[in-house]
Amino acid sequence: MAPSDTTHRAAAALRAAHDDPLLHARDWAARGRPVVGYVGADTPVELITAAGALPVRLTGRPGRDTRRARAYLDGAVDPHTVNLLAGLLAPEGPALDLLVLTHDCDASVQLFHTLRELRRIRAEELPPFHFADLLHLPGEATRRYNLRGLRRLADQLGAWRGAALTPAELEEAVAAHNTARAARRELRGRRAAELSGADALRWYTAGTVMPPGLYARTLTEALSAPGTPPPGRPLLLSGSAHDTAAVYDTLEAGGWRVVGDDHDSGDSADQPPVTEPTLEGLAEHYTREVRPATARTARERAGAAAAGVKEGRAEAFLCYCRRHDDAHRWDFPAQRAAAPVPSALLHDQPYGEIDTTGLDALSDRPATEVAS
């Protein structure tokens, strides 16, 4: 079946959502509906949806003036997070009605502490915000702690909108996000054979800024006709998460094709459905299934590297680390040992960019480490 107009239109809509992450937020705000920004790959978006708001993951914008944000968020903090703070200090889109942050990595925690202190000393105008401290060790104590945190967030959202969340609202929200999960799973299964890495990332990213039901329909439509893979040597990408396709575009212009990625904005967005549409069900899901890269062990990430190389028939493995997002580097030797293809580590990379000079090594030698 040839790709139809609607398939093309769906693909264009996903691309538009990635290119202009506040597109849908503006639309919602214009209709008088609340928009809740969020930071953190493990944000329980169902609760935000159940509160009648649109959850919109905040994205950075390479090129933003980050000087003021850098003064507050000093030291070895991921420039991506500094960029998010810069966006909050000088909002270019509709004002957020609320902001939710989680503990998906240390930089998000630093951002939360910075916002909390800016609010306390009244140094900046900020939207109201909440912090959901979801943790991810496998023990029962963690699950109970998360359940309590989710209850608290649900109560806060209820207080914020003036009416408690109802079980029916939660059930509906879980169903909507489950359809988005199912569509993402399809994307994950087909991306290697049918899409450029940059498009796959754009399509994942669109899911963090669009209403879940609309996203599921649009993504399913975009996937309704088989695509043809662009040329390029298949590459599996690990390390820092990407909230824009900039680095992918550079890699793919340089002759690579990203067939899989294990970071928090890529294939890790593939999750099983939430089985119980209750806070208990969400606690289970967000403790055990939605685990940010920092919550996975080196062994798990090595296993994912081996499986990803196989599934995507990758010919090379790359761990890309942004400056000050270094924790991935501890896992690289295990990933390198598990991936049966040449591998490279690039660290100290600037936000939204990649210095590809070190990648030549991927063509012949079995393993290498390069810093820009």
Place this chain on the structure above:
Amino acid sequence: MTGRQRLAAAGAALSHQREWFAGTRAEAERGRPLALVNADAPQEIFRAMDVPYVVNQWWASIISAKRMSGRYLEALRGRGLPDDIEQYSALPLAEALAPRADDAPWGGLPRPSLVLAECTGDSMRRMFGLWESELGVPFLPLESAVAENVPTEWWTLMRHDWESAVGPARIDLLEQELRALVPRLEELTGAAYDPDRLAEVMALSNEQAEWNRRTRDLLARAPRCPVPVNDVIPAVMIPQWHRGTRWATSAAENLYREVSALVEKDHAVVEDERRRLMWIGRGLWFDMNFYRSFEESHGAVFVWSMYLALAADAYARYGEDPLRALAARFCAFRDQMYTPPWSVEWYVKEAKEHRVDGVVHLISPDSRSSWFTTHALEAAGVPVLEIRADNADGRSLDPSALHRQVADWIRALP
């Protein structure tokens, strides 16, 4: 009267530490279980089980002092692991991965039976995980939880009202984790946990904290600073790693009595004390004499140490249930020193109580919330000199330029 003789308490602590380590090492070589525990983890649980433990950061300081860091970090690099993030905490791991040699500091750290750490930041869990994956040493991780809201004046609440200062969610979490940890520790070490023992350990460590508080208050109020700050550090820190023993509690008491006698004799580090200074941030480990180099020339003395102040305010937790009190001691430990509003308001309070004329604020890449610290101090009327350094090993700081900068700033102080 002025003088430069070393505190007896410091000398006693240093020799105790050597003796203790030699004994612990010998026992471990004979097969007694040994734990390696991160600095901000609940070591008291090991004390209550009579399982000897070495504190990761203390051992790292010994490796650094013996100038073995370079060689050990090489072992990390050789495996493709990073040698430039959290290097300090990684040194004991690096040593364990490096080839064994005769020149290991203090004979070297025996292979631990287990390692325990809280998953702070993004690296700790991965770094400690390598003990398990590379060396087969079981790693027991604990969560590092974050509270949404905290009351500001933690130092007035922590000793008794920790439930409200920290909040029950974080305390419950660590308490439950500790309850789950105990059988695992028993299985790994063959030792038995005794809640009554833990109650004693908590009582002793609270008593130690009270002595430290008296010493800190004494130093804050003394008309002139009676003792150089770098002398106080080992006298406080080494007993800290022995929390919950009679030796540690007596060591803290002896330090108090010694400082108290100096104050009574009107002993002063600088006869003509004109400037009282506070140092915030990483210590200049490579140049401890720096702190003392403004005494004769400027009548300026550093009067405050983060280590004593933390020992005074951050540890004491009273309560019926020792395990819960222990959880409350550690589940928010780092917030006390690193997270605003706790950290910044505490610095302001300490600056005022110590009547400092100015603060030197060293900002390294791993500093947290430094803008807020400087802002709060300046808002409280305390002059601040910010120094930016890329690392604390001296490579990024030119000592003479730094000395000149601080000297000029002292001269210009109001």
